[in-house]
Amino acid sequence: SCNRVKHKDFYLTQRYSLGFDRTYMVDDNDSTEFTEFIPVTSFIHTLHYSTNYRKFIIEPGGILQKDFFQNTYLNDKQTDDSLRYHSLKNTLGVALNEGFHKYAKFGLAAYATLENRKYTNMQDSSKLDFNDRTFSTNVLWVGGQLTKQRGSILTYHANAKFGLAGYNLGDIDIQGQIQTKIPLLRDSVFVRANGFFKNTEPSYYFKHYVSNHFAWSNSFSKERRVRIMGEIFVPYTRTNLSAGVENTTNLLYFNNDGLPAQHGGNVQVFQATLKQNFKVGILNWDNSVVYQKTSNKEVLPLPDLSIYSQLYLKFRIARVLETQIGADCYYYTRYYSPMYQPATQMFHTQKISETGNYPLMNVFANFKLKKARFFVMMYHVNKGLFGGNDYFMAPHYPINPQVFKMGVSIDFAN
16 A cells, blocks of 8 residues: 655745845944835735645555455555645735834734635545535635834734635634843843644544545534643753643544544643753763653543653864764653544544553764754664564554664755
């Protein structure tokens, strides 16, 4: 069996700005004057065209479909599934730049987006009556942005987007961040808070889908998500600590049978992350520890603890060759990790086997000479040495065995 995926994007952005010319001299002793244009108000038009194509094939004589899949709807000899999705967006916006308007000292922007979408399913040759083969819709969005990036005490940005017509009528997407810094010791402590509120319509293919082995027609409610996060960053000690909680109502997921489902209650996730880096001379030790707890492991399984650590030496050879030599390790606790379903290319819940509790270690050497970078790496260096043989990232999908890698990257930009 095989999956073929094609994705193409085309962007075209036009910006027209109104502003003024500012003339200044770099040095009082030099009479040379410089003039720069300061934009005050900008008018923006963006065209975005996106096309996606996906094909799943099982040739005759391939895997035994009746043994691998619970259902076969269209052809019991071979599978030749295909999906298409097209999107055309036109966005018109106006932006008032920060600091140049009497009644708007902050940055302010507003926009409207008209999006045309077309979804194409498989031909329902067996008359399953799950849905029409094609579905088209126009979606109208309006939104705005409020920003303040200047100032040493308080900065913030907020974005809001609302669906006014079409498939996403009633959708809400509001998110923002605020930051301040507090003097401490020889440096400043950065304190940030961010969050979002989203009330979104499920994807069309979550609700309507036809293929040889999976077909459904669902009527799901909007998924509502609320997140609140806080973060403290201390540059002097290289410490970053963040924590937050997210609540999801009407959570959408793929169940143990690989079918889309919706949990009618609330699911909460608490997450705390500590990033602590150390440096003594040429010795560096970077660490990241993530603790997370889900209120419902049946619909949203997560490992309780994830750890990443990197120990390396960083120095220069002959003052020109930047060198980095070290090792890194990734580890997470055991849990019922989602299982991959190749026919839909989605991960779904399962209760067959747990994965995790296995360290993945690599040793590496990175070099940089002017605009050239090259590296050597021994991936999964601990295979056969310690950790056992239970090295799976997902059920039936083991981590790659021990592999030697090398590569070169050259930047030709002037």
